[in-house]
Amino acid sequence: APPAVPGRGRTAVVLFQWTWNSIARECTSTLGPAGYAYVQTSPPQEHVRGPQWWTSYQPVSYRIESKLGTRAEYRAMVQACNAAGVRVIADAVVNHMSGQSAGGTGWAGTRFQHYAYPGPEGGYGPQDFNACRRDIANYGDRWEVQSCNLVNLADLDTGSSYVRDEIAAYLNDLIGLGVSGFRIDAAKHMPAADLAAIKGRLANPNIFWVHEVIGSPGEPVQPSEYLSSGDSHEFGYARTLASSFDGRISSLRTLGSGLLPSDRAGVFVDNHDTERDTHGTMNHTWGAKYRLANVLMLAHPYGWPSVHSGYRFTDRDAGAPQEGDGGVRDAVCGTTTGTFTCAHRWPEIKNMVGFRTSVGDVPLTDWWDDGGNQIAFGRGDRGFVVINNGASSMTRTLQTSLAAGSYCDVVAGDGCTRTVTVDGSGRTTVTVPAYGALALHVGARAGGGTTPPP
């Protein structure tokens, strides 16, 4: 997990396809006050032109100029976020360059061929790409996965010291702009030793990295291989949440078993790929269950959580709304196609960030379930959560480890709209609506009394 930010912990939000100017404003107005510790941005480098979101994943140079904003805007965003207490993680696309067989002109005017990019930032010629030059067809073949092209994307030879230097120079440039960590896109397609060598060339070789490696049983390249240069995303977690919320959440009693070690696992309910290509994962169209899964993620001690916050779409490829020149418009929250979900602002998600800060690293206690779709658990004397993934309201008396007193149910909304009493033996009687949740923590006591984070 990334370092804890004093007073706010480690919770991250991914503002997918948000412009740099929008992120800057969001850090000041919402992310900072809500207690988010990290914000992950979409890839900031120059990319191919086109209306799809995924042009961000086809670099043509390492200039920080993109449809999401200019270099000056990126720098200003990092400064605004840091001033609001929020650190920035950049999505780093370094496995490959573009997938345009015919070449073209990039966002900032760079003219390129499929296997030739003039630079100077990210300058590559044919000798800098792996020789395979056909698409990966067999994920069962390690050599093919790491030497051939992922969906026609020109695959860089990360074994070469020149390529390593260019990638390190790009990441160092971002570090110079104030970035605090990286998501390493398509890490599965680069040998772990190459990534470790690149990381060793950074201005801060201990900077936080999380590798995007979609773990799939039976494939030769696994997320655990990458733990010497950082954490890995645990896609099995997202699949487990989806199958449980679709079935019985009492099965979450064992959440974390069989997965990466908790302190090395980046977790999410969904990311920008899984919300589109949902092979057994949830997305915002799941409605209340999606909200409950986010509550669960933020309450549960397993892993380092990232809240995903993108835009509503019907077409898998459709980009966020653009101006005539192809620049992405500043994010607008809403409920129609093309508006942003702003899931990180939903009260039950935003207020659970405060819960996670309050409970810190205290282990899970007081697990209870009904064998079906009602669960509750605590985080010692710091917090307690109840989740009802059933179609009827529930009323129960539950054992907590909280001190006696009156607590705000932070899921109910801001401003202590609903209070819950815990008696002298730690018991509380709660009513939770159908597909609803309730969460109490020591940072939100009724009457305004607070206990600082541990």
Ligand code: AAO
């Ligand atoms: C676009 C067009 C292409 C065109 C290309 C070049 O769609 O037709 O050829 O441009 O012009 C994104 C988009 C792509 C887009 C690309 C470039 O998603 O549509 O291509 O930008 O603009 C593999 C990789 C993984 C990768 C994932 C998409 O291992 O790293 O594919 N994710 C990242 C980004 C992603 C981005 C790229 C990489 C490229 O997050 O947004 O692509 O920068 C199995 C394998 C996985 C494999 C998947 C999908 O996963 O195990 O390794 O991911 O298949 O091929 C279950 C199974 C699991 C399976 C999964 C499928 O969970 O257990 O095994 O389902 O999702």
